[in-house]
Amino acid sequence: MGKCTLPPNSCLNCGYLRTNVNFLPVFKDELERTVKVLAKAKQYAWEVQISMNETIKENLEKLVQSLEVTNE
Structure with a gap:
């Protein structure tokens, strides 16, 4: 698709x-x-x-669920 300029994730x-x-x-x-980042964000109420x-x-x-089903 070429060089992507979107942020990570x-x-x-x-x-x-x-x-x-x-x-x-x-x-x-x-x-x-x-999940770890989310837990910390919730701890400090970083909306x-x-x-x-x-x-x-x-x-x-x-x-992950889709790939696990594919892998079975």
């Missing part, structure tokens, strides 16, 4: 995202880190970070 919302089960560990790791990371978490959960 935007690819999780991109209709052009293509991946496979080889990247499942990467997405699981990213999900784990996102913007909560909103952004909730969306990232939901998208990662869907992606």
